[in-house]
Amino acid sequence: MPRLSREARHPVTIILNGKRASGYAEPRLLLVDFLRREIGATGSHVGCEHGVCGACTVRVDGKAVRSCLMYAVQADGRRVDTVEGLGDDSSDLTALQSAFRREHALQCGYCTPGVLMSISDFLERNPKPTETEIREMLSGHICRCTGYAGMVRAVLDVVSNGGAAESPKSE
Amino acid sequence: MKPKGFDYLRAASVEEAVDGLKEGGEEARIVAGGQSLGAMMNMRLVEPELLVDIAGIADLDYLRAENGALEVGAALTQAELLEWSGLAEQAPLLHLAMPHVGHFQTRNRGTVCGSIAHADPSSELPLSLAVLGGEVKLRSASGQRTLAASEFQLGMLSTARRPDEMVTAVRFPNPRPGQSFAFREVARRHGDFAIVAAAAVVSDGHVRLGIGGVADRPTVRDWEALEGSALDDALNEFAWDLGGHDDIHATARYRRELVRRIGRRAIEEARHA
Ligand code: FES
Numbered sequence: 001m002p003r004l005s006r007e008a009r010h011p012v013t014i015i016l017n018g019k020r021a022s023g024y025a026e027p028r029l030l031l032v033d034f035l036r037r038e039i040g041a042t043g044s045h046v047g048c049e050h051g052v053c054g055a056c057t058v059r060v061d062g063k064a065v066r067s068c069l070m071y072a073v074q075a076d077g078r079r080v081d082t083v084e085g086l087g088d089d090s091s092d093l094t095a096l097q098s099a100f101r102r103e104h105a106l107q108c109g110y111c112t113p114g115v116l117m118s119i120s121d122f123l124e125r126n127p128k129p130t131e132t133e134i135r136e137m138l139s140g141h142i143c144r145c146t147g148y149a150g151m152v153r154a155v156l157d158v159v160s161n162g163g164a165a166e167s168p169k170s171e
Numbered sequence: 172m173k174p175k176g177f178d179y180l181r182a183a184s185v186e187e188a189v190d191g192l193k194e195g196g197e198e199a200r201i202v203a204g205g206q207s208l209g210a211m212m213n214m215r216l217v218e219p220e221l222l223v224d225i226a227g228i229a230d231l232d233y234l235r236a237e238n239g240a241l242e243v244g245a246a247l248t249q250a251e252l253l254e255w256s257g258l259a260e261q262a263p264l265l266h267l268a269m270p271h272v273g274h275f276q277t278r279n280r281g282t283v284c285g286s287i288a289h290a291d292p293s294s295e296l297p298l299s300l301a302v303l304g305g306e307v308k309l310r311s312a313s314g315q316r317t318l319a320a321s322e323f324q325l326g327m328l329s330t331a332r333r334p335d336e337m338v339t340a341v342r343f344p345n346p347r348p349g350q351s352f353a354f355r356e357v358a359r360r361h362g363d364f365a366i367v368a369a370a371a372v373v374s375d376g377h378v379r380l381g382i383g384g385v386a387d388r389p390t391v392r393d394w395e396a397l398e399g400s401a402l403d404d405a406l407n408e409f410a411w412d413l414g415g416h417d418d419i420h421a422t423a424r425y426r427r428e429l430v431r432r433i434g435r436r437a438i439e440e441a442r443h444a
C-alpha cells in the first residue's frame with residue numbers, strides 16, 4: 001500500500017450503520033471527527049480526546065472502540081456502527097434505550113451514545129453478565145451526571161427481561 | 172487536542188513495516204492498537220512524521236504455545252488474549268493480570284506487544300513479562316534479535332528497541348510444575364493505571380515478587396522461604412529500595428505501604444492458590 005501523505009486528503013469509505021458513507025481524510029483526522037464533520041453523523045460525542053472518557057465509543061467491525069484513538073484512514077472499508085444505527089428509525093428506541101430512559105440512566109446525555117455502543121458489543125459477547133461484569137465494562141466510561149447506578153439497573157433489566165419490559169415500573 | 176500531521180503507511184507484511192521504519196528513521200513510529208501512542212499523539216507528547224500501521228499484518232496476528240512458552244504476535248489484541256480459552260492453564264499469571272489491563276473498550280484494540288513496547292512502569296503486561304522472565308522478539312530490515320524482558324525495558328517509556336526495529340512478538344514462559352501465581356493491584360478506578368501492582372510467583376520455598384508503578388520499570392525480587400516478620404522485613408526493604416516518588420496519584424510513603432501490603436497479600440494468595 002502506498003504511503004498516504006500528510007498533506008493530502010484521502011478518500012475514505014465506511015459502512016456506517018449498514019449504509020455506505022464516503023468522505024475525505026488527512027491521515028491525522030480522528031475517526032470521530034470524520035464521522036461528525038465529514039459525514040455529519042454527530043451522534044458520537046467527543047470528550048477527552050485521549051481515550052479516557054469513552055464518549056466517542058463506536059463499534060468498528062462489531063467491536064466497541066475509542067474513535068478518538070483511531071484515524072479515519074484506518075477505518076477505510078470497515079463497518080462502523082454508531083448510536084444513530086440503534087433504532088430502526090430515529091423515533092424508535094431499542095430495548096436498551098427504553099431501559100435507559102426508564103431507569104434514569106442518563107441525564108445530560110453526553111456520555112450516553114458511547115455507553116450504548118459499549119453495552120451493545122458487550123451484551124452480544126456476554127448475554128448473561130453479572131453485575132460485577134457490567135460494572136467492570138462501565139469502568140471504561142466517565143459519566144458526570146448519573147453515578148452509573150441507573151445504567152447498571154438498565155442493563156440488568158434488559159438482561160433479565162430479554163429486553164421485553166415496556167412500561168415504567170413504579171409509576 | 173488533535174495530533175500533528177503525519178504520513179501513514181499500512182504495512183501488509185513485516186518486511187514492508189521494517190522498510191518503512193528504515194526509511195522513516197527516528198521520526199517513524201509503529202502503531203498497532205494505538206491505545207497509548209494515539210493518546211500521546213493527541214496530546215502532542217509524541218509527533219512522529221510517519222506512522223507504520225502493523226495491525227493488519229496477518230503474520231503477526233497469532234497466539235502460539237510452543238517451546239515452553241506462550242508466544243504472542245504483535246497484532247494480537249488484549250481482548251483476544253483475554254478471551255482465549257487456554258489462558259488460565261497456559262498462562263495463569265496473565266489470566267489474573269489481564270482483566271486489569273485497561274478497559275473492555277481499550278482492550279478491543281490495544282495489543283499485548285504494544286503495551287510492552289510502550290513500557291509504562293505501571294502497566295500490568297510489562298510487569299507480568301518481567302516476573303515470568305519472558306522475552307521480546309525484535310526485527311529490523313537488517314536482522315532480528317531476542318531480548319530478555321530485563322534487557323528490553325530500560326526505564327520509564329524507554330526500551331532497548333532501536334529506532335529501526337519493531338517488536339514482532341513476546342514470549343511468556345509456561346508455568347512450571349509446582350508454581351503458583353497471584354496478581355494484585357491498587358488503582359483509583361478499575362482499569363486505570365495501577366498506583367502499585369504486585370505479581371507473585373511461588374514454588375516450594377521460593378518466592379518471586381514483581382512490583383510495578385513505583386520504580387521507573389517493573390522490578391523483580393527473589394527470596395528463599397521467608398515467613399512472618401522476616402518476610403515483612405524483606406518487603407519493607409524492597410519497598411524502600413524501589414525509590415518511589417510523590418506525584419498527583421499518590422505519595423512515596425503511600426506507595427511503600429502498598430508494596431508492603433499488597434506484596435504480602437499477593438505472596439500469601441499465591442501460596443494458597
Ligand atoms: S473522547 Fe474518546 S475516550 Fe474521551
Ligand code: FES
Binds near residue numbers: 106109110111112144
Ligand atoms: S449523562 Fe451526563 S455525562 Fe453521563
